[in-house]
Amino acid sequence: MPRVRRRAANRESWFGHPNVPRLHAESAQEVARKPARGAWRASGRCAATRLLAAGLLAAGCGGPPPPNLLLITVDTLRRNHLGCYGHSRSTSPAIDAFAASAVRFDRAYATAPWTKPSIASIFTGLHPGGHGASGVGRVLSEKVTTLAEILSDQGWATAGFVTHRMLRPENGFHQGFDVYHDGLAEGDDSVTSPRLTSQAIAMLQRLVKSEEPFFLFVHYFDPHYTYNAHADIDFAPKQVGRLEGTESIHLLRRLAGNITSNEVAFLRDLYDEEVALTDRGIGQLLAELTRLGRAENTLVVLTADHGEEFFERGWIGHTRSLYEELVQVPLIIRDPTVNRPGAVVTQPVSLVSITPTVLDLLGVDASRYEFHGASLTPLLGGTEPAEALPAGPVLTEVEYRPARHEMPVKLTVKQAVIVGSRKLIRDGLTGNIELFDLAADPGEVDNLAATDPGGVAQLLRPLRSRARPDPPRRVPGRSAQAFR
């Protein structure tokens, strides 16, 4: 049997915080964590055998190699600034084309409105209380098993490229990667997409020369503030009002309260230029995958860690709330075995389901791991009605205690639950509760909490049960699901 390193997933409460060990800081830009173990080869079995068991391949040993995985995350990519999610401006021709060849999730939610806990949930299939990277100063726990660790142990070559300082090895995100590059994690002002794309393409070319399947993780950063203008993208004028497009987030926040609508539109124009620049890089990366002849044997997942707010509620940036502009994100999955190009899934889903979904699609037996999300495979294939998916309510949370230099950023402790078109947000500091009907009120301005106590009670139930979770329940034929 393939050797699988088992680490018990932390089972503390959703809102509890485990005692997370700190990792030693590492300054190297490239961390050679360990050689690919090749457990698959060491076992003397071919990958096709494993995939046959999963029904993915019709051939025996000597047949097609196991699928690769390309996971692309874009920092701060607000869902409705992409063409395939309804944006009127052509910010994302490459992502739109990719979506037309894939399955697009119309209502995907990050587990948190900022980078560290959200990416950690993508990596582990756990909510922040489970993976440990829930707050400023916390790290991705070594106690939990990451997607990269699982795939590495199963014989996948693993490589990661990150451009956000929070994803550096000292925060634990390198776990499971044979090679992990954080040399482009340069800071808010930096423009990194072109260099990141070049490095990722070079790695892709190296990976395809190996007989091993690969997992390549690429994290783009540029839509994140500061919102830079780009010379060959013409969405924003040179200057509007008091702004020239070089202002720091701290300066922009000082304008809250008297910023003009034209200035806000200018910032969104600049943001669109950053999205377009990122889209160009993603297009080049996907084109290279096709040029190398691997598109037909590579599972591609594209998503974002969170969105961005542009003074809709008097603030700019992220971390401070759980409204849709911050937690609803793009999610597009192209699985070569699923032939539903352009399909759209409308059921709300969580990014906590990415790891169990990917393992399911790659044919990896994940039964020994515990996840807080269920595999989305039934929705991808369109073979089961949405209500058959035991995904349960979608949960998202934030506990953000700002560093001193970030002031006047406020301490924020909130939890939210989404069931169908209903969404409840609870403020953990004040106890305030908001209830919204997203179908009728997508802007979340009409709080129904006072007039619908029954609805409040219904949506509070999953939050309360989350505080004292039941033992995990197995879902036959799918990945284990810890909570519903």
Ligand SMILES: [Zn+2]
């Ligand atoms: Zn982020």
